Amino acid sequence: MPGRFANLEFDNVQRRQERRAEELRTPAQPAVDHLQAAEEESRWGRFEPALRLYTRALQENRAAIPAWVGQVQMLVQLGEYHEARVWSDKALELFRNNGELLAAKAQACARLKDLDAALACSDAALQAQGSSAWRWTARGEVLLARRQKFADQCFQKAGAEPGATWFDRVVIARICQYYGRISNAMQYAKEALQLEPTHGYAWFTLGDCQRALGFMAAAEASYGHCLEFRGDYREARAALDALPAPSWRAWLGARLHRWRGR
Amino acid sequence: MQCWNCGFENIPGLAACARCASALSLAAVAVEPPRASRWRVLTHLHRLAYGIPLHLPNPRNLAAVLQWLCPEELPTRALAWSIIPGLGHIRYGQRPFGKTVLIVWLILLVLALVCVATPWMEVCIWLMVAVHALVIVSLFSGNLCWERLLIRALFGLVVFFALDLGLYWPARWFCGRFLVPIPLMNVPAPGVLANGDGLLASGPWLRPATFQRGALVFYAIRESSGGEHNHAAVIRAGHGVDRIVGVAGDHVQLHGRGLLVNGTPPALALGPLVPQVPPGDLDVTLREGEYAIVPSQLEAQMYGLTAIPSDALLSLVVVPDDDVIGPVLCRIRPLSRFGRIQ
Numbered sequence: 001m002p003g004r005f006a007n008l009e010f011d012n013v014q015r016r017q018e019r020r021a022e023e024l025r026t027p028a029q030p031a032v033d034h035l036q037a038a039e040e041e042s043r044w045g046r047f048e049p050a051l052r053l054y055t056r057a058l059q060e061n062r063a064a065i066p067a068w069v070g071q072v073q074m075l076v077q078l079g080e081y082h083e084a085r086v087w088s089d090k091a092l093e094l095f096r097n098n099g100e101l102l103a104a105k106a107q108a109c110a111r112l113k114d115l116d117a118a119l120a121c122s123d124a125a126l127q128a129q130g131s132s133a134w135r136w137t138a139r140g141e142v143l144l145a146r147r148q149k150f151a152d153q154c155f156q157k158a159g160a161e162p163g164a165t166w167f168d169r170v171v172i173a174r175i176c177q178y179y180g181r182i183s184n185a186m187q188y189a190k191e192a193l194q195l196e197p198t199h200g201y202a203w204f205t206l207g208d209c210q211r212a213l214g215f216m217a218a219a220e221a222s223y224g225h226c227l228e229f230r231g232d233y234r235e236a237r238a239a240l241d242a243l244p245a246p247s248w249r250a251w252l253g254a255r256l257h258r259w260r261g262r
Numbered sequence: 263m264q265c266w267n268c269g270f271e272n273i274p275g276l277a278a279c280a281r282c283a284s285a286l287s288l289a290a291v292a293v294e295p296p297r298a299s300r301w302r303v304l305t306h307l308h309r310l311a312y313g314i315p316l317h318l319p320n321p322r323n324l325a326a327v328l329q330w331l332c333p334e335e336l337p338t339r340a341l342a343w344s345i346i347p348g349l350g351h352i353r354y355g356q357r358p359f360g361k362t363v364l365i366v367w368l369i370l371l372v373l374a375l376v377c378v379a380t381p382w383m384e385v386c387i388w389l390m391v392a393v394h395a396l397v398i399v400s401l402f403s404g405n406l407c408w409e410r411l412l413i414r415a416l417f418g419l420v421v422f423f424a425l426d427l428g429l430y431w432p433a434r435w436f437c438g439r440f441l442v443p444i445p446l447m448n449v450p451a452p453g454v455l456a457n458g459d460g461l462l463a464s465g466p467w468l469r470p471a472t473f474q475r476g477a478l479v480f481y482a483i484r485e486s487s488g489g490e491h492n493h494a495a496v497i498r499a500g501h502g503v504d505r506i507v508g509v510a511g512d513h514v515q516l517h518g519r520g521l522l523v524n525g526t527p528p529a530l531a532l533g534p535l536v537p538q539v540p541p542g543d544l545d546v547t548l549r550e551g552e553y554a555i556v557p558s559q560l561e562a563q564m565y566g567l568t569a570i571p572s573d574a575l576l577s578l579v580v581v582p583d584d585d586v587i588g589p590v591l592c593r594i595r596p597l598s599r600f601g602r603i604q
Contacts, residue, residue: 051295058293063266071295079309080298087295094285095267129268178312 031060035067042070043167044201045235047077065095069134072104076111077174084108099128103138110138110145118142133164134171141175152184159191166196170205182212200229204236214254216243299409300330332405340401345429347397359400367393379443379460379595391430395422439467442587443594444480444503454535454603460595461503461603464588473553473586475523476532477506478603481555482585486577503590504535508554514579516544521556535603542570544579551583 038053051074057067068091075084088105095101102125109118122142125135140154155172158164169192176185186209192202207222220243226236263272263286265279272280279286298305319326340350347367351360367390374386398421399406399414406414444461455461463480473479485499508514508523515522521539530537534556548554556579570578592602 055293055295062288062291062293065266075295075297078298079305079312083296083298094288094291096279096282096284098267098284 031057031064031067034060035064035070038067038070042074042077043170043199044230044233045204047074050074051078065098065100068095069100069104072101072108076104076107081108081111085112097124097128099125099130099135100132102128103132103135106138106142110142113145115142115146118145131161133158133161133168136161137168137172137175140172141179144175144179144181155188159188166192166199166202169195170202173205173209177209177212182209185209186213198229200226200233200236203229204233204239207236207239211239211243212254214251219243294407299413301409301413332402335404337401341398344394344397344401347394350401351397363393363397379445379462381445383443387430387434388426391422391426394425394429398425437465439465441465441468441591442480444501444590445595446503455503458595459593459599461590462592462594463503463590466587469586469588473506473509473589475506475509475512475528478503478535478590479506479555480587480590481581482587483557484577484585486574501587502555502557504555504557505533506553506586507533507556508548510548510550510552512554513547514544514554515546516542516556516575516579523554542575543572544575546576546580548580553581553583553586554579555581 034053034057038050038057041047041050041053051071054067054070054074057064058071061067072084072088072091075081075087085105085108088101088108091101092098092105102121106118106121106125109115109121119142122135122139126139136154136158140151140158143149143151143154158168158172161168169188173185173188173192176182176188186206189202189206189209193206196202203222203226207219207226210216210219210222220240223236223240223243226233227240230236263274263276264270265272265282265284265286266288267284268279268282270279270281272286276286278284285291319330321327337350337354340354342350343353344350346364348360348362348364351357351363353360370386370390370393374383374390377383377386395418399418402417406417409417442463442465444463446455446459446461447457449455449457449459461480480501480503483498483500483502507521507528513524515525516539521527521533527533539556546554590603593599
């Protein structure tokens with residue numbers, strides 16, 4: 001006989017939360033389509049269209065937290081850090097203490113050189129329920145920005161997360177590139193290639209790292225591989241065309257990068 | 263209601279989750295993120311410094327440049343319909359705004375017509391252009407909403423002047439080919455005409471090929487001067503309204519203050535508007551394509567002279583056909599004296 005307290009939850013909170021999270025992961029079909037399209041664009045480094053698609057996904061389903069996170073990430077990738085911070089604040093007003101959003105805000109704060117806020121957000125992101133590669137990636141970026149040790153450990157932990165994919169390595173590689181750690185970036189790009197050797201963007205990222213380190217022939221080959229997988233990828237073609245001819249200046253620059261990038 | 267964030271089951275009617283304080287109702291939440299202005303140099307410099315793609319369009323590709331300038335889709339059809347302000351909004355869904363704007367614009371148009379030949383007409387036309395610019399700018403709102411106020415104001419100004427030069431000025435020029443409103447100012451000897459009067463004249467495209475004696479015309483006065491050393495008379499260029507007193511073949515004489523056409527003084531209805539004629543002596547026979555107009559309402563600056571020298575008077579009185587803009591049709595202001603000028 002159902003009693004008056006039958007609907008109260010005592011010991012099955014975890015199960016219901018998991019079920020709810022599963023529901024949130026599978027929102028309405030148009031939103032899912034937009035979300036997938038946005039992720040696909042972002043996996044090809046096309047942040048502007050990806051941002052639009054994340055917005056469309058949110059227009060279909062405002063509760064799609066991955067789309068909010070994606071918007072903040074795309075704003076950061078587009079160099080609009082103030083806007084990313086404002087937007088992450090707004091998203092956090094709606095979804096308090098959401099770990100993924102806190103991690104995204106931590107990244108925006110780190111890029112804005114507000115390192116204390118970045119660390120606080122990253123701490124909160126790791127304390128929040130659940131775990132993900134993105135939170136550890138953001139943690140690694142914050143530590144990198146603060147020039148602290150253990151950034152690499154965070155990145156490795158991100159790579160070791162159960163849901164981590166090749167693209168998480170690419171994201172880490174881009175972060176390392178941003179902070180001038182080109183050698184590390186190349187290492188993560190190679191890891192990404194080991195996991196997904198058939199995706200052109202992994203080759204493209206590797207090519208960028210090789211070009212920065214002065215390995216022009218290798219970069220040319222990597223961009224060529226990228227174009228094999230996607231012939232119409234104009235960024236790779238432009239990068240291929242812009243590869244500088246060997247010169248003493250390029251050689252010196254590459255030596256400096258190799259010396260700086262550990 | 264279950265929380266989107268933590269999954270907690272809340273009692274119905276709550277605005278925020280009792281456990282994590284997240285919003286429970288997301289229906290009214292805006293999802294368009296703020297964007298940095300495309301004109302913000304700092305962002306571009308930052309991108310350059312860190313190797314972030316600038317995403318600048320190829321300047322040779324016009325479509326790409328337009329796409330960069332206006333990333334949000336432009337309602338081109340509404341834009342085309344907005345040649346009349348408000349029609350675009352009315353046809354494409356924003357009826358209240360469109361109707362309001364259209365009514366305001368029509369009221370201003372009527373006011374401009376009522377105030378024709380007064381300075382208020384200009385004010386009304388400028389307000390019409392401003393309303394029109396507002397309508398156009400509102401169609402770009404999707405692209406402008408994240409721009410800074412200064413950028414939006416500059417864009418509004420550009421649209422304003424583009425409309426003024428590209429639409430309203432050609433429209434006024436076209437109307438001016440048919441009808442010319444003439445506000446009268448600085449009339450030296452108010453009589454038949456007075457300061458503040460407004461006349462309506464035919465434009466060049468409605469003007470007859472030839473004029474008869476006694477026709478009241480609107481014409482251009484060329485700058486002329488005469489005299490020597492410190493003794494000179496200067497007549498400034500401008501426009502005048504007066505009667506034609508002589509046509510091709512007529513013999514026109516001015517002696518002192520008297521006017522003779524073919525040896526006889528003209529009848530009152532065929533002479534100058536004001537019988538007072540400019541001081542000076544003139545004896546001329548008009549050739550083909552020339553008219554004699556004795557400006558009775560003339561502002562001349564005389565330096566040490568009591569009469570206008572003959573050469574200056576000649577270029578003043580003998581008006582080439584090209585300088586006659588058109589016949590004056592009627593007086594339109596003040597309304598109490600509306601009608602043909604007697």
